[in-house]
Amino acid sequence: MNEIIRAAERVLATRLSDPVDLGGSSRSSVLRCRTADGRSVVVKAYTGGRDALRGFTAEAAGLSLGLAGPAVLGVDREVPLLVLEDLGDALTLADVLLGDDPKAAEEGLLAWAGGLGRLAARSVDRRAELGRLWGRYDRGLPTWADEPWIERNAAQFPGVLEAAGVAVPAGLPEELARIGTAGREEYPAFSPGDTCPDNNLLTPQGLRLLDFEAADYHSVFLTAAYCRMPFASCWCVFALPAGAARRTEAAYRAEVVPVYPALAEDAVWEDGMRRAVAVWTVNATLRMLPRTVEDGPMHRTRRPVATRRQVLRHRWETAARLDGLPAFTETMRSLLREVAGGWxxxxxxxxxCFERDGAAHDG
Known part of the structure; x- marks a missing residue:
């Protein structure tokens, strides 16, 4: 902690005091500190390792665009370290979803979806600027957009199925190749990368976003799928009321249609959404299935929380209803029958928040 504070003091050219550990992760340490003139700032220092270093570059570049998130007050590329505006202790979207006020929860969902949609719309013509910022803070690693994670997942998926005793149906590799187009250059826009509920502050000034370690440009469908699934790669996953889910997705879509008018066509939107849901379902299966040998909670400390088996089965149930992907939906039904059937x-x-007053059953 002392080394982090000294490095941040050099960046800001001022003394820092009263450090408070905000937690961080295996890739970073995050402190809240007081400056000599009484301001509060957040210091985020990154550990070594490929993911941490790329996370630093993505976060420094993504936040420096100034489209969302805290303002960047200073950067040390060598430590590496960021000093950021302190956004305070506002409730997160996770807090209201796990709370007891359905009105506050739905307002939070709509603020989250609308805010992400506006961010996407404002970013469409700034991709080259992000590329220049990435070069400024580059630590010798490819951008997330250059990382072929969707294609890599597609290549690994049949082997995971076979290891689980699930037959690979004819046509699945071809469908996986077509599904992957939802993640690349199809209506691209900027995203912080990790738009999970605990990374979204609901402040009096509106939505403020945290965690840009996976920031880059990808298809708007990959973000919109978080509304429908919901929260494709997150721990805070329960079932959304059907009406609330539709309204949340509509709020995001309304913001991106002005910059991508083709998305007003239902056929275009639904085709992109079904493929994005499939992309995230493959990702969840690869990430979570090996960890369901022994079930456990999705988060180490937060409660209430679902279990890994509950969430993964929900992902397969959602994906089994997708239209136009016969081999993929057959695979989902096989997973439900031959794997989840024994859970x-x-x-x-x-x-x-919705269960307490019956709102989970709205239309």
Whole structure:
């Protein structure tokens, strides 16, 4: 901690005091400190390793665009380290979804979706600027957009199925190749990368975003799928009421249609959404299936929380209903029957905020 504070003091050219550990992750340490003139700032220092270093570059470049998130007050490329505006202790979207006020939760969902949509729309013509910023903070690693994670997942998926005792149906590799186009140059826009509920502050000034470690440009469908699934790669996953899910997705779509008018066509939107849901379902299966040998909670400390088996089964149930992907949906049904069929877990419950007054059953 002392080394981090000294490095941040050099960046700001001022003394820092009263450090408070905000947690961070295996890739970073995050401190809240007081400056000599009484301001509060957040210091984020990154560990070594490929993911941490690329996370630093993505976060420094993404935040420096100034489209969302805290302002960047200083950068040390060598440590590496960021000093950021302190956004305070506002409630997150996760807090209201796990709370007891359905009105506050739906308002939070709409603020989240609308804010992400506006961010996407404002970013469409700034991709070259992000590339220049990436070069400024580059630590010798490819951008997330240059990392072929969707294609890599598609190549690994049949082997994971076979290891689980699930037959690979004819036509699945070809469908996976077509599904992957949803993630690349199809209506691209900027995203912080990790738009999960605990990374979204609901402040009096509106939505403020945290965690830009995976920031880059990708298809708007990959972000919109978070509304439908919901929250494709997150721990805070329960079932959304159908009406709330539709309204949330519509709020995001309304913001991106002005910059991509083709997305007003339902056929275009639905085709992109079904492929994005499939992309995230493959990702969830690869990431979570090996960890379901012994079930456990999706988060180490937060409660209430679903289990890994509950969430993964919900992902497969959602994907099994997709239209136009016969081999993929057959695969999902096989996983439900041959893998999840042996799990002794309850169905994924609704978000607590909606369950308490029956709102989980709205239309």
């Amino acid at each position: 002794r877990v309850d169905p994924l419950p609704g978000y607590p």
